[in-house]
Amino acid sequence: MNIQQLKCFVEVSKTLNFTKASQNLFISQTAVSNHIKHLEETLGFHLFIRNKKHVQLTQQGKIFLKSALKVLEANQECYQMIQYLHHENFGQLRIGYLKGIEHCIMIKNIQNFYQHNKHMDIQLYRDSRQEIEELLKNHKVDCVFTARVGHDPIPFEDQFDYLHIYSYPFVVAMNKNHILSSYPSLDYFDIKNQTHVIMDTSHPDFKSHDLDTLFMHLAISQDTAILAQFVEDYYAYQKYLCFLPLKDFSQQFHIYLIWHKNSQNKSLNAFLQSIKKEKE
Known part of the structure; x- marks a missing residue:
C-alpha cells in the first residue's frame, strides 16, 4: 500500500468514474485501474462494484475511505512539517498584539494562516501598545498587530515596515x-x-x-x-x-501589522503573503 494508491482510491470515490479520476490526477486510466487493483489485493477485499455503466463503493470501501482520508491528511501535514524544518527558524512566528483588539479582523488573519500551516510554532504575546511595540523593537517578537487613530504616526518608521490591515468606525x-x-x-x-x-x-x-x-x-x-x-x-x-x-466623526480606528525591515524570518514572509492575498 502506498500514497499514490490511496490518492487514486479517494479520487475514484469522489468521482465514481475512473476516466474523470485519471484526468484529475493527470495520469492514465490504466494507471488508476492498476493502483486500485494492487490496493485491493493488499487489503484482501474489493473497494468498488464496477460494471459498464456504474461504479460504486462496496461497504468495505465506504469504511476504508474514512481511514484513507485521514492517512492522506496526515501525509500532507508531515510534508509541510518537513518543509518547515528546512527553514532556518523551523517555522516559528512570534506575533504580538495590542490588548483589546482580540475581536478585530486580526483573528481571521492568524486563523486562515494557521489552517494552511498547522505545524508552524505560532506564539502570541498580548500587552499595551507601548509594551508590545517595545518587544518588536527589541526583536522579542517578529511582528505586531497594533492600532492608530486618525493620522497618528507609525513608530520607528526608519526600522519598521507596516501593512494597513483594516479601519473601523x-x-x-x-x-x-x-x-x-x-x-x-x-x-x-x-x-x-x-x-x-x-x-x-x-x-x-x-x-x-x-x-x-x-x-x-x-x-x-x-x-x-x-x-x-x-x-x-x-x-x-x-x-x-x-x-x-x-x-459625523471623521476619525477611524486603524489596525496595522508592523515588522522589522531587515527581518529574515521566512515564516513572517509567508504570513505577510497570506494577509496580502486576503486583502486582494
Missing part, C-alpha cells in the same frame, strides 16, 4: 439604562457633556487600561466610551451594554 458604548441608549445613533454634540472612559494611560481622564475592566465600569455606571466598532463582538457584555453608531 467608532461607536459609543454605554449601559443599556443610560439616558442616551434609546437613540438610534449619536453625534459628538450629543455626548460632549458626558463623562468618557478611555484607555489611553497618558490622558488626564484615564480610567482603565484594560477593555474588560472598562466594560465592567460602563456596566455599573452612567459613563460612556468611544471605541472601535469591533468591540460590539465582546459577547460577555452584550447583556449590559449597547453600542451606538457615532455619526
Whole structure:
C-alpha cells in the first residue's frame, strides 16, 4: 500500500468514474485501474462494484475511505512539517498584539494562516501598545498587530515596515439604562457633556487600561466610551451594554501589522503573503 494508491482510491470515490479520476490526477486510466487493483489485493477485499455503466463503493470501501482520508491528511501535514524544518527558524512566528483588539479582523488573519500551516510554532504575546511595540523593537517578537487613530504616526518608521490591515468606525458604548441608549445613533454634540472612559494611560481622564475592566465600569455606571466598532463582538457584555453608531466623526480606528525591515524570518514572509492575498 502506498500514497499514490490511496490518492487514486479517494479520487475514484469522489468521482465514481475512473476516466474523470485519471484526468484529475493527470495520469492514465490504466494507471488508476492498476493502483486500485494492487490496493485491493493488499487489503484482501474489493473497494468498488464496477460494471459498464456504474461504479460504486462496496461497504468495505465506504469504511476504508474514512481511514484513507485521514492517512492522506496526515501525509500532507508531515510534508509541510518537513518543509518547515528546512527553514532556518523551523517555522516559528512570534506575533504580538495590542490588548483589546482580540475581536478585530486580526483573528481571521492568524486563523486562515494557521489552517494552511498547522505545524508552524505560532506564539502570541498580548500587552499595551507601548509594551508590545517595545518587544518588536527589541526583536522579542517578529511582528505586531497594533492600532492608530486618525493620522497618528507609525513608530520607528526608519526600522519598521507596516501593512494597513483594516479601519473601523467608532461607536459609543454605554449601559443599556443610560439616558442616551434609546437613540438610534449619536453625534459628538450629543455626548460632549458626558463623562468618557478611555484607555489611553497618558490622558488626564484615564480610567482603565484594560477593555474588560472598562466594560465592567460602563456596566455599573452612567459613563460612556468611544471605541472601535469591533468591540460590539465582546459577547460577555452584550447583556449590559449597547453600542451606538457615532455619526459625523471623521476619525477611524486603524489596525496595522508592523515588522522589522531587515527581518529574515521566512515564516513572517509567508504570513505577510497570506494577509496580502486576503486583502486582494
